[in-house]
Amino acid sequence: MHGLVPAPPANLLRDASLFLDFDGTLVEIAERPDAVRVDERLAGLLSLLFQKLDGRIALISGRPADEVRTLTGLTPLTIVGSHGMQFQWADGRRSMAPRPAALVDILQELRDLAARLPGVLVEDKPLGAALHFRQAPDAEATCIALAEGLATAHGLTLQFGKMMIEVRASGGDKGSAVRTLMAEPAFASGRPLFMGDDVTDEPGFTAAVALGGAGVLVGPERTTAARYRLPGVGEALRWLEAACKDIS
Incomplete structure (x- = not known):
């Protein structure tokens, strides 16, 4: 509307x-x-x-x-x-x-990124993994690029939110x-x-x-x-x- x-x-x-x-x-x-x-x-x-x-x-x-x-x-x-x-x-x-098996590898990649970017937080969810960049707004493009690549590589859904990006189960x-x-x-x-x-x-x-x-x-x-x-x-x-x- x-x-x-x-x-x-x-x-x-x-x-x-x-x-x-x-x-x-x-x-x-x-x-x-x-x-x-x-x-x-x-x-x-x-x-x-x-x-x-x-x-x-x-x-x-x-x-x-x-x-x-x-x-x-x-x-x-x-x-x-x-x-x-x-x-x-x-x-x-x-x-x-069901929890996607790929989330094990995805979480590790997100944590590796967060370790290099102060203020970026990783959230482990039952059916997804998210990057929060509210405390590191300059990291937005980097976080989104990694999440997009992982979602595509593993056939999962990319979920945008307010100052966060999540790779999650589809459906x-x-x-x-x-x-x-x-x-x-x-x-x-x-x-x-x-x-x-x-x-x-x-x-x-x-x-x-x-x-x-x-x-x-x-x-x-x-x-x-x-x-x-x-x-x-x-x-x-x-x-x-x-x-x-x-x-x-």
Whole structure:
């Protein structure tokens, strides 16, 4: 969508199945992925949303699902990790795509690069390996070039994000996650609403719209498939809190 994207109305959450990105949507992006914390306000809000929406809420993150669950401390809650490749359902079911064998060699190459570039961080994920260059912005081109070469050489997917690049398993994204969730009876009765901030969230917006729902972009104006926008994390949390009150 081009041009001015309006703010979501408060009643958009009524009868919704709510899908939320994590970093940059519910919590501010930190210098390091392990520096993020979930405060009592957010934990309480997620619990309230679970109650108000009769369980029709899921977090969909590029992080590992176990990591998101540990950060939120919430059970039950459906969490999709690794860009739609790792499902932990509120009822205890779990599934994950196979870990690519090539990640052993890929991780070593990424670590060798990071050892030469101060500030570059390597993140070992269940289904991928990422380079974070937020603390070394001058290293962006070098990091992307290595990741592109490795993804091509091993037939894996290249995943761009905010100040990071990841080589990961192929076969899923946040759009496929939304479609999988909406095929479940627990979510099918709602209208999909996906909130996210990054280019990795665009497939989620597209899937939500295709299924009769909407996307909410969190962050600055840009070309997006989302129909609504909120300026940042603080505004996203305030909108969710107000929308909760609008649900009878």
